[in-house]
Amino acid sequence: MEEKNEVTINHENSFSIIVTNLKKYYFGKHEFESVKAVDAISFQVKKGEFFGLLGPNGAGKTTTISVLTGISSPTEGTASVGGYDIKSELKKIKELIGVCPQEPALYKFLNGLENIEFFGKLHQMPKEEIQNRAEELLKLLGLFEARKRIVKGYSGGMLRQLSLIVALINEPEILFLDEPTVGMDPRARRKVWEFLGTVKQQKRTIILTTHYIEEAEVLCDRVAIMDYGKILAIGPPKQLIEEYGVKNLEEVFMKITGRHILEGI
Numbered sequence: 001m002e003e004k005n006e007v008t009i010n011h012e013n014s015f016s017i018i019v020t021n022l023k024k025y026y027f028g029k030h031e032f033e034s035v036k037a038v039d040a041i042s043f044q045v046k047k048g049e050f051f052g053l054l055g056p057n058g059a060g061k062t063t064t065i066s067v068l069t070g071i072s073s074p075t076e077g078t079a080s081v082g083g084y085d086i087k088s089e090l091k092k093i094k095e096l097i098g099v100c101p102q103e104p105a106l107y108k109f110l111n112g113l114e115n116i117e118f119f120g121k122l123h124q125m126p127k128e129e130i131q132n133r134a135e136e137l138l139k140l141l142g143l144f145e146a147r148k149r150i151v152k153g154y155s156g157g158m159l160r161q162l163s164l165i166v167a168l169i170n171e172p173e174i175l176f177l178d179e180p181t182v183g184m185d186p187r188a189r190r191k192v193w194e195f196l197g198t199v200k201q202q203k204r205t206i207i208l209t210t211h212y213i214e215e216a217e218v219l220c221d222r223v224a225i226m227d228y229g230k231i232l233a234i235g236p237p238k239q240l241i242e243e244y245g246v247k248n249l250e251e252v253f254m255k256i257t258g259r260h261i262l263e264g265i
């Protein structure tokens with residue numbers, strides 16, 4: 001049930017992301033070592049949409065984000081982000097996006113606020129703007145009190161929250177979140193969901209990867225269910241649940257694959 005589209009790079013169109021027949025293969029020395037991490041996927045994300053890539057470990061979610069954000073190059077296929085081509089206009093794309101990677105990339109020996117300031121300066125933001133934005137985001141995520149603590153002492157959940165703030169510091173039009181709540185306790189997870197609800201109201205486009213069913217159902221306008229590099233189903237959570245005549249997205253996945261999403265995690 002893939003959405004097929006020809007990529008037409010149009011900076012005024014209503015799509016933030018257009019992915020067409022995208023492939024990312026990792027080649028090993030031997031055939032059996034090669035992996036089709038992303039295997040001919042096509043989808044579009046509308047401006048302002050909260051779009052989820054939902055699937056088990058190894059489904060190809062992170063690889064998809066890596067290709068769309070220029071961390072790795074595609075084996076085949078095309079994609080545009082913010083109207084710019086991922087192969088030839090990466091510099092423009094970098095100006096539009098914020099990325100919250102699966103492994104937070106922060107400076108452990110700086111405190112939380114210093115980390116935010118560092119990344120704000122990289123974006124050439126004025127000092128006062130960085131301060132104001134940092135304060136607002138730290139308060140929204142409940143990290144304000146910990147802002148002057150060295151990051152080395154942060155818990156895994158706090159590191160993810162700080163990583164989220166860093167990804168948002170420059171007010172990106174398009175936000176990529178790779179498993180933003182992994183390892184968080186339910187309270188911290190709900191706090192982040194609430195926060196992301198606020199971010200969504202700011203009309204940003206958000207692409208989230210997750211293997212948490214509830215996260216996809218609560219946050220996403222539409223989800224693409226991925227497995228073994230392919231998109232198996234795509235649509236609004238409620239619509240998919242109805243279409244497959246089941247109770248939740250976990251059961252949609254089960255109905256298609258005969259497996260649980262969380263199997264093996």
Ligand SMILES: Nc1ncnc2c1ncn2[C@@H]1O[C@H](COP(=O)(O)OP(=O)(O)OP(=O)(O)O)[C@@H](O)[C@H]1O
Binds near residue numbers: 035038059
């Ligand atoms: N650099 C790499 N070299 C070889 N294989 C890779 C590489 N990166 C990812 N893979 C493989 O590609 C497939 C997809 O991995 P990917 O990390 O994109 O999945 P995922 O859905 O994000 O899962 P997870 O949530 O566990 O990160 C997996 O089989 C993985 O082992």
